[in-house]
Amino acid sequence: MTRRALITGITGQDGSYLAEFLLAKGYEVHGIKRRASQFNTDRIDHIYQDPHEPNPKLKLHYGDLTDSSNLTRILSEVRPDEVYNLGAQSHVAVSFESPEYTADVDGMGTLRLLEAIRFLGLEKTTRFYQASTSELYGLVQETPQRETTPFHPRSPYAVAKLYSYWITVNYREAYGMYACNGILFNHESPRRGETFVTRKITRGLSNIAQGLEDCLYMGNIDALRDWGHARDYVRMQWMMLQQDTAEDFVIATGKQYSVREFIAWSARELGIELEFSGSDVEETATVKAVTSDRAPAVKPGDVIMRIDPRYFRPAEVETLLGDPAKAKETLGWEPEITAQEMCAEMIAEDLKIAQRHALLKTHGYDIPVSLENG
Numbered sequence: 001m002t003r004r005a006l007i008t009g010i011t012g013q014d015g016s017y018l019a020e021f022l023l024a025k026g027y028e029v030h031g032i033k034r035r036a037s038q039f040n041t042d043r044i045d046h047i048y049q050d051p052h053e054p055n056p057k058l059k060l061h062y063g064d065l066t067d068s069s070n071l072t073r074i075l076s077e078v079r080p081d082e083v084y085n086l087g088a089q090s091h092v093a094v095s096f097e098s099p100e101y102t103a104d105v106d107g108m109g110t111l112r113l114l115e116a117i118r119f120l121g122l123e124k125t126t127r128f129y130q131a132s133t134s135e136l137y138g139l140v141q142e143t144p145q146r147e148t149t150p151f152h153p154r155s156p157y158a159v160a161k162l163y164s165y166w167i168t169v170n171y172r173e174a175y176g177m178y179a180c181n182g183i184l185f186n187h188e189s190p191r192r193g194e195t196f197v198t199r200k201i202t203r204g205l206s207n208i209a210q211g212l213e214d215c216l217y218m219g220n221i222d223a224l225r226d227w228g229h230a231r232d233y234v235r236m237q238w239m240m241l242q243q244d245t246a247e248d249f250v251i252a253t254g255k256q257y258s259v260r261e262f263i264a265w266s267a268r269e270l271g272i273e274l275e276f277s278g279s280d281v282e283e284t285a286t287v288k289a290v291t292s293d294r295a296p297a298v299k300p301g302d303v304i305m306r307i308d309p310r311y312f313r314p315a316e317v318e319t320l321l322g323d324p325a326k327a328k329e330t331l332g333w334e335p336e337i338t339a340q341e342m343c344a345e346m347i348a349e350d351l352k353i354a355q356r357h358a359l360l361k362t363h364g365y366d367i368p369v370s371l372e373n374g
């Protein structure tokens with residue numbers, strides 16, 4: 001029998017990798033996408049199947065995590081074996097600007113899905129994955145962080161996700177549902193949203209290398225993160241739903257780097273050696289040497305990174321480092337892609353985009369580079 005999965009957030013970074021992964025395993029994949037005024041399916045266009053063809057394996061439904069009747073209807077039509085709740089307002093800084101909306105989608109949205117499953121009598125047959133986060137640890141109580149480390153969320157995003165974490169545990173305990181939390185540390189890829197720090201850096205420096213921008217403006221570059229690759233992490237999301245009993249798992253690499261280091265790696269991938277000087281809001285990164293033709297627009301002495309306090313957060317999560325021992329011991333999961341390899345892949349992709357824009361510009365077609373930043 002073909003297994004059926006429903007993914008909320010299928011148009012996002014993880015949703016797109018997970019959909020690819022499940023299709024390759026023979027699943028029929030259903031995804032919830034939001035109505036938008038422009039196309040918003042870039043990340044899944046390559047796996048989209050024309051609904052006019054016989055038996056398409058990927059089906060999209062309009063919907064929203066704020067709309068319980070819509071969620072109930074989709075669930076009753078699809079009757080999935082597995083639900084992956086990846087949909088969220090996922091930007092921590094934005095959650096300080098839109099706390100109520102973030103609570104509605106990232107907190108209440110999870111409850112709406114779980115209740116719809118229960119209301120339809122699917123609680124004994126449909127397995128549920130909740131996209132929990134290392135942001136739950138916030139002001140860290142123990143290093144490295146593991147499944148038993150106490151939570152101390154530091155943003156409206158993390159507080160909303162704390163509700164979702166516990167409501168998932170509660171439905172498991174109260175109704176015997178197969179429901180589990182993946183407590184995922186930061187994971188990135190060339191498909192990462194442009195305003196998360198790694199993508200902002202790889203995209204921004206690639207643009208600078210090609211003469212499309214002058215300078216990258218950053219927030220707290222002392223922040224320390226445990227970065228993995230999204231492709232490795234969606235594999236684990238699926239593995240968590242294939243066990244005999246539902247449990248919660250930390251998914252991380254066990255290695256930690258600073259945002260500053262990620263900037264230096266990215267620059268090096270472009271053949272730019274940087275020197276960091278100054279401190280706090282006065283810190284800058286200056287080009288020391290250029291060693292490849294990937295960065296024709298840059299020369300020694302150029303200042304290509306400055307600090308802009310607008311990117312500081314009202315409450316910061318300074319350091320995160322996960323301990324993935326349980327995932328390794330119980331499920332045999334280990335990440336295959338290192339943070340440095342991921343950085344190289346992201347630069348390669350963003351450089352291609354920047355080179356295309358630069359080429360068009362030299363031929364008189366000046367496509368504005370989106371300056372939205374986060």
Ligand code: NDP
Pocket residue numbers: 008009010011012013014015032033034036040063064065066085086087088089090091105131132133134183184185186187188193
């Ligand atoms: P993205 O921001 O790339 O994707 C979020 C997805 O949620 C998009 O498809 C988005 O749709 C959708 N979405 C947003 N609001 C709603 C809504 N109101 N109703 C329905 N769908 C909505 O996130 P990631 O793929 O990086 O992350 C996936 C999940 O994992 C998120 O829940 C995130 O909070 C969590 N997480 C992510 C980590 C990471 O490092 N990436 C780490 C830990 C947890 P649209 O495309 O229309 O905007």
Ligand code: GDR
Pocket residue numbers: 090091092093132133134135184185186187195196197198200217218219220221223224225259311313316317318374
């Ligand atoms: P995070 O990711 O908040 O950890 O949440 P993000 O990449 O936004 O920030 C990581 C760290 O970098 C610092 N930083 C900046 N961040 C952004 N976005 N822009 C900047 O200019 C900048 N300068 C420094 C941040 O302050 C922070 O310390 C991500 C999201 O995917 C969540 O959905 C997920 O739950 C967590 O990862 C785990």
